[in-house]
Amino acid sequence: MNAQTKIKAPAKRKLVVIGNGMAGCRAVEEILERDADAFDITIFGAEPRVNYNRIMLSPVLAGEKSFDEIVLNSAAWYEENGISLVSGDPIDHIDRKAKTVVSRSGRVEPYDKLLIATGSDPFIIPIPGNDLAGVVTFRDLDDVDTMLAAAERGGDAVVIGGGLLGLEAAHGLSLRGMKVTVVHLMPTLMERQLDEAAGYLLRQELESRGQTILTSANTKIIHGVEGKVVGIELEDGTKVKADIVVMAAGIKPSTGLAKAADLECERGVVVDDHMVTSDPDILAVGECVQHRGLCYGLVAPLWDMCRSLADHLTDAPSGYEGSVTSTKLKVSGIDLFSAGDFSGGDECEDIVMRDASRGVYKRVVVKDDKIIGAVLYGDTADGNWYFDLLKKEEDISDIREGLIFGQAFASGGSLADPNSAVAALSDDAEICGCNGVSKGKVVSCIDAGAHSVDAVRSTCKASASCGSCTNLVESLLAITLGDDAVESGPKTMCKCTSFTHDDVRRLILEKELKLIPQVMQELHWTTPDGCSSCRPALNYYLLCAWPGEYEDDEKSRFVNERLHANIQKDGTYSVVPRMWGGLTSPKELRAIADVVEKYDAPMVKVTGGQRLDIFGIKKEDLPSVWADLNAAGMVSGHAYGKALRTVKTCVGSEWCRFGTQDSTGLGVKIEKMTWGSYMPHKFKIAVSGCPRNCAEATIKDFGVVCVDSGYELHVGGNGGIHVRATDLLCKVETEEEAMEYCAAFIQLYREDAHYLERTAPWLERKGLDWIKAQMFDDPERIGRLAARFRYSQSFWQVDPWAGRAAGAHKNLHSHLAEVRPLSMENA
Amino acid sequence: MMPQTNVGKWLDIGPTTQIEPGTARTLPVEGADEIAVFHTMRGEFYALVNKCPHKQGPLSQGIIHGDSVSCPLHNWRISLKSGEALGDDKGCTPTIPLKVDGGRIFLLREAVIPLPIPSKPAQAA
Numbered sequence: 001m002n003a004q005t006k007i008k009a010p011a012k013r014k015l016v017v018i019g020n021g022m023a024g025c026r027a028v029e030e031i032l033e034r035d036a037d038a039f040d041i042t043i044f045g046a047e048p049r050v051n052y053n054r055i056m057l058s059p060v061l062a063g064e065k066s067f068d069e070i071v072l073n074s075a076a077w078y079e080e081n082g083i084s085l086v087s088g089d090p091i092d093h094i095d096r097k098a099k100t101v102v103s104r105s106g107r108v109e110p111y112d113k114l115l116i117a118t119g120s121d122p123f124i125i126p127i128p129g130n131d132l133a134g135v136v137t138f139r140d141l142d143d144v145d146t147m148l149a150a151a152e153r154g155g156d157a158v159v160i161g162g163g164l165l166g167l168e169a170a171h172g173l174s175l176r177g178m179k180v181t182v183v184h185l186m187p188t189l190m191e192r193q194l195d196e197a198a199g200y201l202l203r204q205e206l207e208s209r210g211q212t213i214l215t216s217a218n219t220k221i222i223h224g225v226e227g228k229v230v231g232i233e234l235e236d237g238t239k240v241k242a243d244i245v246v247m248a249a250g251i252k253p254s255t256g257l258a259k260a261a262d263l264e265c266e267r268g269v270v271v272d273d274h275m276v277t278s279d280p281d282i283l284a285v286g287e288c289v290q291h292r293g294l295c296y297g298l299v300a301p302l303w304d305m306c307r308s309l310a311d312h313l314t315d316a317p318s319g320y321e322g323s324v325t326s327t328k329l330k331v332s333g334i335d336l337f338s339a340g341d342f343s344g345g346d347e348c349e350d351i352v353m354r355d356a357s358r359g360v361y362k363r364v365v366v367k368d369d370k371i372i373g374a375v376l377y378g379d380t381a382d383g384n385w386y387f388d389l390l391k392k393e394e395d396i397s398d399i400r401e402g403l404i405f406g407q408a409f410a411s412g413g414s415l416a417d418p419n420s421a422v423a424a425l426s427d428d429a430e431i432c433g434c435n436g437v438s439k440g441k442v443v444s445c446i447d448a449g450a451h452s453v454d455a456v457r458s459t460c461k462a463s464a465s466c467g468s469c470t471n472l473v474e475s476l477l478a479i480t481l482g483d484d485a486v487e488s489g490p491k492t493m494c495k496c497t498s499f500t501h502d503d504v505r506r507l508i509l510e511k512e513l514k515l516i517p518q519v520m521q522e523l524h525w526t527t528p529d530g531c532s533s534c535r536p537a538l539n540y541y542l543l544c545a546w547p548g549e550y551e552d553d554e555k556s557r558f559v560n561e562r563l564h565a566n567i568q569k570d571g572t573y574s575v576v577p578r579m580w581g582g583l584t585s586p587k588e589l590r591a592i593a594d595v596v597e598k599y600d601a602p603m604v605k606v607t608g609g610q611r612l613d614i615f616g617i618k619k620e621d622l623p624s625v626w627a628d629l630n631a632a633g634m635v636s637g638h639a640y641g642k643a644l645r646t647v648k649t650c651v652g653s654e655w656c657r658f659g660t661q662d663s664t665g666l667g668v669k670i671e672k673m674t675w676g677s678y679m680p681h682k683f684k685i686a687v688s689g690c691p692r693n694c695a696e697a698t699i700k701d702f703g704v705v706c707v708d709s710g711y712e713l714h715v716g717g718n719g720g721i722h723v724r725a726t727d728l729l730c731k732v733e734t735e736e737e738a739m740e741y742c743a744a745f746i747q748l749y750r751e752d753a754h755y756l757e758r759t760a761p762w763l764e765r766k767g768l769d770w771i772k773a774q775m776f777d778d779p780e781r782i783g784r785l786a787a788r789f790r791y792s793q794s795f796w797q798v799d800p801w802a803g804r805a806a807g808a809h810k811n812l813h814s815h816l817a818e819v820r821p822l823s824m825e826n827a
Numbered sequence: 828m829m830p831q832t833n834v835g836k837w838l839d840i841g842p843t844t845q846i847e848p849g850t851a852r853t854l855p856v857e858g859a860d861e862i863a864v865f866h867t868m869r870g871e872f873y874a875l876v877n878k879c880p881h882k883q884g885p886l887s888q889g890i891i892h893g894d895s896v897s898c899p900l901h902n903w904r905i906s907l908k909s910g911e912a913l914g915d916d917k918g919c920t921p922t923i924p925l926k927v928d929g930g931r932i933f934l935l936r937e938a939v940i941p942l943p944i945p946s947k948p949a950q951a952a
């Protein structure tokens with residue numbers, strides 16, 4: 001090596017660097033900059049090439065850059081700086097006593113100072129088939145070459161891991177003509193960098209580009225034929241064809257050499273603020289280190305580490321204090337930025353802006369008047385500005401109002417107040433893009449008496465569609481009328497949105513919104529993931545609007561509906577099996593008695609709803625209790641649900657001397673038709689065999705009172721907090737009609753009422769005349785409503801207990817683990 | 828010989844994938860309070876004693892939103908970060924220090940088992 005000839009002064013200490021990557025070379029550059037003569041330097045690199053910009057491997061894979069364009073230090077650089085580069089010859093061993101390193105080819109190199117910069121190794125998930133030909137990682141140029149060779153033959157690619165690396169690999173392979181499926185363990189793509197809202201937008205974009213995205217997907221096996229990969233299989237049995245499988249499931253710091261040399265290692269090689277390991281003559285830098293408990297997987301922290309390392313080695317110690325990182329995804333056409341801590345919390349305030357028409361989502365997290373995190377999707381122009389404010393911990397209270405609109409807006413002096421910004425707009429400036437309403441038109445509307453957002457919406461339509469201009473309309477109201485004169489309209493759904501329940505229900509249908517995060521994006525939710533009042537409501541509205549299509553979101557349900565049992569004050573549950581129309585049999589009674597004894601239930605009681613309630617069941621025992629009840633033919637009674645509860649009956653014409661019709665039989669038929677249906681609130685039905693009304697039908701949501709000539713149908717009763725007797729809806733002659741009208745009334749309620757509004761307050765709000773008009777004005781309406789109800793029931797009449805008894809959602813019923821003090825012994 | 832100073836300081840309770848985002852799971856502790864481990868929709872993990880400061884409702888069964896959980900019994904909102912009741916309600920649930928490392932969840936052992944009865948002399952930390 002020609003570098004050796006330059007050695008002259010014995011004072012020159014010997015520095016050996018293991019790892020010819022981004023951190024190793026940058027460290028050398030920093031040292032040379034401070035003192036070019038301090039060290040005699042040798043760099044060992046496992047890769048057979050000079051140092052290149054690893055992060056640009058993604059554009060190389062995508063065909064946007066060539067290798068030559070991403071080289072950082074050419075052969076000339078090593079030569080000019082007198083550095084010996086030993087490439088393609090990894091170090092196998094560090095001998096701390098002798099102060100030498102030994103390379104694979106047997107070369108022994110002495111050092112005064114040793115720098116470990118070995119980076120990370122791709123994490124290979126431990127599943128069968130992970131060693132088949134065609135399973136590749138994405139870390140160095142050789143990996144890219146392997147992928148390019150595979151892409152040349154076309155076919156299917158599976159990328160395991162929907163993080164930064166995986167998505168960049170998927171993008172490249174997709175541009176190279178492969179059919180790509182991304183398999184991600186978590187429900188949200190890039191969940192470390194993105195919140196659910198941004199993850200949803202990203203997924204939508206990638207799917208529109210033809211990639212298949214499978215989330216919450218756990219790969220079980222990689223299948224191969226004759227040693228070559230042919231596909232993967234997921235835990236749930238799904239199979240995906242693959243000619244190549246890219247493992248991008250994460251990285252782990254490469255600590256093998258350091259560990260073998262007994263240097264202190266945890267997840268990474270432990271270093272102090274000067275990048276010194278537990279051996280004062282050995283330093284480490286880059287992705288292989290752990291500093292103050294943290295390991296990094298991005299380049300920005302490496303630059304800071306290298307600076308303090310060089311300061312230390314040239315006797316001007318400064319000290320590295322850790323880094324805040326930001327992330328961008330390098331996929332052309334997708335603008336995505338995230339930085340800092342965006343997990344939110346009590347002391348934090350979320351400022352959220354969504355612009356559905358441009359596909360923009362921005363969220364800035366503020367704490368104590370400082371930005372602590374940001375997620376931007378669709379418009380990242382201000383990412384660096386936010387990141388800068390974040391790193392410098394600037395006080396943002398002065399620009400708080402306009403912060404989310406970006407730097408240009410917020411630093412525009414007086415314009416920082418959104419009202420003055422709106423006031424400055426010309427009269428013909430467009431306020432509402434959806435309905436083409438100008439500022440002049442909105443103002444004249446307000447002058448004409450529309451003194452609330454809702455009044456503006458109903459007169460000139462501004463903000464009535466997507467709602468993204470609601471803020472502007474609010475500003476115009478405030479400017480025109482003065483802050484105090486603005487009337488607040490009907491109550492919004494909750495503090496997360498400016499829309500009312502009615503608006504949300506209407507827009508879900510109009511815009512065909514089918515997922516909770518989609519509703520939140522399109523309707524400009526001001527919180528990232530809603531709250532405990534809007535999430536259950538949205539879940540219901542969606543399942544009502546899209547039967548058979550919408551996938552129920554269990555985590556948005558109150559515990560009772562999630563566990564299909566009623567939680568009690570001591571945290572145990574009560575179990576109420578259905579007893580159709582209040583009828584039971586020896587077999588059912590025996591099954592209940594057995595359950596009470598077998599699970600030591602402390603109490604069993606007859607409910608006010610004509611059935612039995614078993615108390616004191618632990619969540620772990622619920623599935624087996626249900627299995628036992630199922631075995632006797634009993635299904636869930638939904639005593640816990642915003643759903644059909646019971647159909648109470650009386651004995652009726654079969655036994656009773658006054659009975660006019662078979663009220664028991666009709667009650668059973670109605671319950672068989674309506675059970676399992678989710679509703680805005682709980683729904684109770686009763687059928688009485690004569691006007692003596694022993695089943696209390698006139699305080700039920702839907703009540704039937706049998707008379708000689710047929711059936712009186714009553715609606716809107718409530719026996720609860722405010723007792724309300726029913727209103728008579730109509731009288732019909734046959735059982736069939738009674739059932740058809742019942743189905744139609746329920747569907748009308750399901751489609752119109754607000755979540756958590758029972759039929760009594762709903763009916764009072766809408767008026768009996770409105771209900772009658774909806775049902776009777778158009779003779780075909782009843783049939784259509786009933787048909788929609790039956791269609792929805794075709795998906796919902798599945799006993800939720802049966803699935804659980806068979807092992808579904810095991811996690812909800814089992815503990816994570818159990819801790820016994822015994823485990824202290826292992827410590 | 829191992830230079831690690833904190834062997835056994837953290838209790839490994841298994842991989843992060845066991846708890847779906849937006850849900851919580853429980854960890855009974857013999858002789859002490861049950862612990863609830865939460866995974867928020869934003870990907871953070873927290874551990875709290877599984878008892879609401881109001882009337883001991885099992886917080887693990889509440890709806891999780893942002894960094895708080897709404898108690899399933901009377902809907903108090905509890906901060907997952909501090910254990911404090913939010914809004915007008917007053918009270919606090921003890922939190923358990925938690926860390927995620929290498930895809931696994933660790934709880935601070937001394938917080939899980941408050942009064943260890945050392946069977947051997949305590950190791951110097």
Ligand code: SRM
Pocket residue numbers: 566567568574576605606607608609610611613639645646682684699700717718719720721722758
């Ligand atoms: C078990 C039962 C009492 C009993 O032992 O008889 C019962 C128990 C509860 N009722 Fe009830 N209600 C029961 C029949 C009733 C009845 C009578 C009826 O259905 O004929 C009424 C009045 C009729 C009505 O609803 O109009 C009734 C009106 C209420 C109300 C007030 C509703 C209202 O609109 O004002 C609540 C509170 C609520 O829902 O918000 C309520 C809430 C509850 C809750 C769910 C309280 C709670 O949120 O935890 C209780 C659950 C206990 C449990 O875990 O099982 N319960 N509850 C009855 C179960 C019937 C069944 O078989 O499913």
Ligand SMILES: Cc1cc2nc3c(=O)[nH]c(=O)nc-3n(C[C@H](O)[C@H](O)[C@H](O)COP(=O)(O)OP(=O)(O)OC[C@H]3O[C@@H](n4cnc5c(N)ncnc54)[C@H](O)[C@@H]3O)c2cc1C
Pocket residue numbers: 018019020021022023024044045046047054055056057058089090091092117118119120138139140165168254257285286287288296297298299300302328330
């Ligand atoms: C495809 C891709 C895209 C990325 N995109 C981004 C991005 O957009 N933004 C960002 O900030 N970061 C990105 N990263 C991460 C970034 O590349 C790393 O953070 C950075 O390269 C780490 O530098 P390092 O020197 O610690 O490790 P490396 O750059 O990996 O260098 C370590 C070197 O040491 C060598 N080595 C290992 N063991 C030995 C041994 N025993 N003997 C000799 N040599 C050895 C390795 O072969 C390797 O060349 C990306 C990474 C990849 C793979």
Ligand code: SF4
Pocket residue numbers: none
């Ligand atoms: S009336 Fe209903 S809610 Fe009240 S204590 Fe009795 S069961 Fe519970």
Ligand code: FES
Pocket residue numbers: 879880881882883884898899900901902903
């Ligand atoms: S016990 Fe939690 S709110 Fe009452």
